[in-house]
Amino acid sequence: MTTTREQIAFDVLFVGAGPANLAGAVHLMQLAKRRNLNLEVALIEKGAEVGSHALSGAVLNPIALKELMPGYREAGCPIEKEVRGEAFCVLTEKSCFSVPFVPKYMRNQGFHIISLSKFVRWLGAVAEDLGVNVFPGFAGQEVLYGQDDKTVIGIRTGDKGIGKDGKPKANFEPGIDILAKVTVLGEGAQGALLGQMERKLSLFAGQVPQTFETGMKEVIQLPEKNYFTSSAANTIHTLGYPLGLDTHGGGFIYEMKDNRLALGLVVGLGYGDPMLDLYEEFMRFKKHPFVWDLITNGRVVEQGARVIGNGGYFTVPRLAVDGAVVVGASASMLNAPGLKGIHTAMKSGMLAAEAILEAFSKGRFTQEALAHYHDLFESSWLKKELYVGRNFAQALSRKAPLKFIHLGVQYLTGGRGLFDRMSIEKDAKTLRPLKHGGPETSRNKYARHDYDDALLVDKLTGVYLSKTQHREDQPCHLVVHDRDLCVNECFEIYGSPCTRFCPGNVYEIEVEEKTQKRRLKLNPSNCLHCKTCEIKDPYGNITWTCPEGGDGPGYTVA
Numbered sequence: 001m002t003t004t005r006e007q008i009a010f011d012v013l014f015v016g017a018g019p020a021n022l023a024g025a026v027h028l029m030q031l032a033k034r035r036n037l038n039l040e041v042a043l044i045e046k047g048a049e050v051g052s053h054a055l056s057g058a059v060l061n062p063i064a065l066k067e068l069m070p071g072y073r074e075a076g077c078p079i080e081k082e083v084r085g086e087a088f089c090v091l092t093e094k095s096c097f098s099v100p101f102v103p104k105y106m107r108n109q110g111f112h113i114i115s116l117s118k119f120v121r122w123l124g125a126v127a128e129d130l131g132v133n134v135f136p137g138f139a140g141q142e143v144l145y146g147q148d149d150k151t152v153i154g155i156r157t158g159d160k161g162i163g164k165d166g167k168p169k170a171n172f173e174p175g176i177d178i179l180a181k182v183t184v185l186g187e188g189a190q191g192a193l194l195g196q197m198e199r200k201l202s203l204f205a206g207q208v209p210q211t212f213e214t215g216m217k218e219v220i221q222l223p224e225k226n227y228f229t230s231s232a233a234n235t236i237h238t239l240g241y242p243l244g245l246d247t248h249g250g251g252f253i254y255e256m257k258d259n260r261l262a263l264g265l266v267v268g269l270g271y272g273d274p275m276l277d278l279y280e281e282f283m284r285f286k287k288h289p290f291v292w293d294l295i296t297n298g299r300v301v302e303q304g305a306r307v308i309g310n311g312g313y314f315t316v317p318r319l320a321v322d323g324a325v326v327v328g329a330s331a332s333m334l335n336a337p338g339l340k341g342i343h344t345a346m347k348s349g350m351l352a353a354e355a356i357l358e359a360f361s362k363g364r365f366t367q368e369a370l371a372h373y374h375d376l377f378e379s380s381w382l383k384k385e386l387y388v389g390r391n392f393a394q395a396l397s398r399k400a401p402l403k404f405i406h407l408g409v410q411y412l413t414g415g416r417g418l419f420d421r422m423s424i425e426k427d428a429k430t431l432r433p434l435k436h437g438g439p440e441t442s443r444n445k446y447a448r449h450d451y452d453d454a455l456l457v458d459k460l461t462g463v464y465l466s467k468t469q470h471r472e473d474q475p476c477h478l479v480v481h482d483r484d485l486c487v488n489e490c491f492e493i494y495g496s497p498c499t500r501f502c503p504g505n506v507y508e509i510e511v512e513e514k515t516q517k518r519r520l521k522l523n524p525s526n527c528l529h530c531k532t533c534e535i536k537d538p539y540g541n542i543t544w545t546c547p548e549g550g551d552g553p554g555y556t557v558a
């Protein structure tokens, strides 16, 4: 079928309405106005609205926001609470030990507690007021290249109205080719278009492999009289239970306004036990007596999940190619020791904006012209922040007690540690085969929880509480390349870990009644767009692609 597609041309196209691109678009418009330069700028977002796919903790270090908009409070920036005190606790199965000091990278004094969803909605409105054309509900599906097959000239948005059989339906709307002199990729961690670009242009060549964590988060409505009414600490971080020494990660609990709290568990995807069920770990965390006391009589009002790229400085890709730059979590701009990626994403977007403006003043948009972004990054506070955590994820991947030795020495040497530029394995490679050759062997280790539909909800209720929706009759956006591999080799060796690492219950193995053969059943409409599957699948057998624009989670307070 040949499809006629509309083409629209802009000067700059931002793909993704996260903090990185929104800060970048706002900064670009501010700078252009100051120079009397009229730029046509567009920003697309795959969520139905700006903010509907935004999920974070979220404690915001306001350093980049202050640079972007010194009067952000007066301009109505939605802040839930100020950080007024913090606690750092180690959990054992039954107890909680409060550490008398908070490690320096994790200190949050002077920071704000926000809802990322509300924050980016506000920043989206600021961008629109400055003249940015914001198009929510449009998913970037394909990177477009010029005749030389290496200059990025824009992106194609996904078609809408294709049936499961791949054929257009009556309401078919072809995707649009959005052309731009500069395309800014800010898709967040594990970007789909970035993956395409990587296959062609090798942006990550020579870098340490990117590693990830999956963060699961809930917003819980508490009774009027609750823990925070009488506690000085309103940001709490935990280590230890339920993850143990060899799976890194931790919990967070932040006070929000209107008697709500944000609570979550982050699990490093370099874990080895294929029976680990990420969602079940999250439920265990909530059932810990210390956490349970904080949330008793509460009710989950929103839930979601998203991966975080925690590899740090040595995983930052080439930031500019001909016609495009990469910003935010897509470019690995996260302060991993501090678990903070909002201000770093914003700053990278702002630096990219400065470089783009410079490129417009020269009228050249080649890799060389845009490489100014890299120079700006190297001389910024952002680089310094990332550099301190340059070996952090690698240290976390080591077994205890070596892990703690590495972390201790890094803490004392400003991140250098015992070896600089430590190596690490890709998360897909760390699963251990099941010990006794069958998926039943260690199943009992992770007992199911008693769900109560209010404070402990099962995966499907969680999906419902994320307000995730996908049009059912569309091609499956999760491409499983070899289904036989799933039901034979992966089932035998790893016990089908996709059924446990996906927090949305997208993957199921069922036995066909007639033939008694195993079959992979996919529930793509449950997909939270967290992208854990593409990262953790031990065979690299899953490719995550964007579903129809506007589909996916509908976060409002996450």
Ligand SMILES: Cc1cc2nc3c(=O)[nH]c(=O)nc-3n(C[C@H](O)[C@H](O)[C@H](O)COP(=O)(O)OP(=O)(O)OC[C@H]3O[C@@H](n4cnc5c(N)ncnc54)[C@H](O)[C@@H]3O)c2cc1C
Residues within 6 Å of the ligand: 015, 016, 017, 018, 019, 020, 021, 044, 045, 046, 047, 051, 053, 054, 055, 056, 057, 058, 059, 060, 061, 116, 138, 139, 140, 141, 186, 187, 188, 189, 191, 192, 193, 215, 216, 217, 264, 266, 305, 306, 307, 308, 327, 328, 329, 330, 334, 339, 340, 341, 342, 343, 345, 546
């Ligand atoms: C559970 C959790 C807790 C966290 N806690 C904190 C915290 O307390 N403080 C902190 O500073 N950071 C925290 N982070 C990290 C922080 O949220 C991220 O680093 C930050 O949001 C990255 O910003 P970004 O703009 O690069 O990407 P994102 O925020 O991921 O935004 C990317 C946007 O692009 C859209 N998009 C993606 N692909 C396409 C496409 N092809 N076409 C169109 N649109 C697309 C997405 O829908 C999304 O809206 C946390 C993260 C998680 C998951």
